[in-house]
Amino acid sequence: MSELYTLVEGGQYLIENFDEFLTLLREHIILVLVSELAAITVAVPLGVIAVRYNRLKSSILSVGNVAQTIPTLAVIALAFPIFGLGFNSAVIALFVYALLPILTNTIAGLEQVDENTIEAAEGMGMTKWEVLRKIQLPMALPVIFAGIRTSVVITVGTAYLAFFIGGGGLGVWVISGINLFNTPQILAGAIPGALLAITLDSVFAFIEHQIGGEGHHDQSIATG
Amino acid sequence: MIKFDNVTKIYADSTVAIRDISFEVAEGTTTVLVGPSGCGKTTTMKLVNRLEDPTEGAVYYDGTNTQEIGVTELRRDIGYVIQEIGLFNHMTVGENVATVPKLKGWDDGQIDDRVDKLLELMALSPEEYRDQYPRELSGGQRQRVGVARALAADPDVLLMDEPFGALDPITRADLQDEFLEIQAEINTTILFVTHSIDEALKMGDKIVIFDVGELVQYDTPRNILENPNSEFVRDFVGEDITLKKLSLINVDEIMRPTNVIEDTTDQDSKTAVTNGGEVMHHLAPxxxxxxxxxxxxxxxxxxxxxxxxxxxxxxxxxxEIYEIYNGG
Incomplete structure (x- = not known):
């Protein structure tokens, strides 16, 4: 019963501080969006380069892997002395963390495009660039998008840590709540974040299904 | 139209794909490259549209060394069908067929007309198939789209690498027959790769037989059956040479036209084939x-x-048939 009561208290806290909540939620979403956009802008071309120049692939992938293995808190802590306090620093830390899922999926997506399809395209007189733009990227899009989706969900969670370097977001309530043993405040910050992650995941799943819905499913049948 | 002049291709790992190959493909004819797998027939074909470049010798396209023609330009002028078809699964049938005309910058109306015409030629009704995706089609239909796509920009030369190889025997025979009719209509120069001697005999005006990396015999189907120049060719052609030869000759080549038939024969044949005014057994030309x-x-x-x-x-x-049979 007491858990339910705490939940209600959390709801009350949220309603009483609704204006502040909106500000924090907006900060949180902006943190996620900006770092994700940056990650997509960097990871997709990097994936293309990795597939095109096979020798670079392992080094590119290991950079991404290393970025992922550093604990989130450490990335945040490392960003602070270099980029200082505040929003920019937080975005950079989140960006580093968001790279890998997009990078690996871009590489996997491009590599799974059937060799015969590429040969047919080249044989028909497409340039390397045209093959990439008209054949490989569109065919890899659902897989790349799945990577973006994973990355977004992770970043929504990671963005809570932005509070430590003054990046704002819902982490403000959660971490202050932990420090002050204020459970309603923790819940008021944590639950909306969880809901945000679930919502974004479903939205992306829907888009993914839309773009993957035409012709991308039974590859095995289509090439057989 | 296409000329191979002492062409040798050695891959980077120093395997010799083909050695010193020379032959010519005349305009408007179908030449079939045939041989066991790994004999270099596909490599030979890829030398035409420069998916491979020769190590020695030269390939001429319409009198020009292919090395002097831009790769992109050359490939857009040459239709290309591969065994696995390689349809673009993220594009509709119509978009697939429109690929090369689009690359060549035709205007939209012209492209749409061309796509519909080709789908009709390949016996796929444009209204029904234009907006479908490749995965919705059967193997035979996908292969038709593959051929339509290769013919889209009205190429002077069509390269076909085992185009009917992945199909069941019935669909394959149907498509071969249809394709022969289409070829009679469009009169494109065709280079056709297969491992099946039967397909080669059926489709080719000329046949190039490969042993590992080497051209063994380049001749008409009939000459290959009648005068195989080596044990290899004889083995490759296999059994039933006479039956294969008979399948190459059409009825109208040896029939006696009715207007010169003497009365007696005429009567004979009539009694033989009419039964209450209904023709029982007869042949088509x-x-x-x-x-x-x-x-x-x-x-x-x-x-x-x-x-x-x-x-x-x-x-x-x-x-008369027996005579040919015995003569072989």
Missing amino acids: GDSLKSALSTFVESDIQSLPVVEDEETIGVIDRD
């Missing part, structure tokens, strides 16, 4: 002597009429 022979065996008649548009245009005797 386009039938092969192989199927004629089968009809002779079935009907047990000495001579059969050749009927076109319900009119008897000639007569063929069983003995």
Whole structure:
């Protein structure tokens, strides 16, 4: 019963501080969006380069892997002395963390495009660039998008840590709540974040299904 | 139209794909490259559209060394069909067919007309198939789209790498027949790769037989059957040489046209084939002597009429087929 009561208290806290909540939620979403956009802008071309120049692939992938293995808190802590306090620093830390899922999926997506399809395209007189733009990227899009989706969900969670370097977001309530043993405040910050992650995941799943819905499913049948 | 001049291709790992190959493909003809797997026939074909470049020698396209033609330009002028078809699964059938015309910068109306015309040519109704995706089609239909796509920009040369290889025997035979009709209509220069000697005999005006990396015999189907130049060719052609030869000759090549038939023969054939005014056994001018022979065996008649548009245009005797049979 007491858990339910705490939940209600959390709801009350949220309603009483609704204006502040909106500000924090907006900060949180902006943190996620900006770092994700940056990650997509960097990871997709990097994936293309990795597939095109096979020798670079392992080094590119290991950079991404290393970025992922550093604990989130450490990335945040490392960003602070270099980029200082505040929003920019937080975005950079989140960006580093968001790279890998997009990078690996871009590489996997491009590599799974059937060799015969590429040969047919080249044989028909497409340039390397045209093959990439008209054949490989569109065919890899659902897989790349799945990577973006994973990355977004992770970043929504990671963005809570932005509070430590003054990046704002819902982490403000959660971490202050932990420090002050204020459970309603923790819940008021944590639950909306969880809901945000679930919502974004479903939205992306829907888009993914839309773009993957035409012709991308039974590859095995289509090439057989 | 295409000329191979002492072409050798050695891959980077120093395997020799083909050695010192020379032959010519005349304009408007179909030349079939045939041989066991790994004999270099596909490599030979890829040398034409520069998916491979020769190590020594030169390939000429319409009199020009292909090395002097831009890769992109050359490839857009040459239709290309591969065994696995390689359709673009994220594009509709119509978009697939439109690929090369789009690359060549045709205007939209022209492209749409061309796409519809080609789908019709390949017996795929444009209204039904234009907006479908490749995965919705059967193997035979996808192969038709593959051929339509290769023909889209009206290429002077069509390269076909085992285009019917992945199909079941019935669909393959149907597509071969249809393609022969289409070829008679469009008259493109075709280079066709297969591992099946039967397909080669059926599709080719000329046949190039490869052993590992080497050209063994370059000749007409009939000459290859009648005068194989080596043990390898004889083995490769296999059994039933006579039947294969009969399947190469059409009824209208050896029939006696009706207007010069003497009265007696005429009467003979009439009694043989009419039964209450209904023609029982007859042949079409386009039938092969192989199927004629089968009809002779079935009907047990000495001579059969050749009927076109319900009119008897000639007569063929069983003995004439036997003569060819014995002569072979």
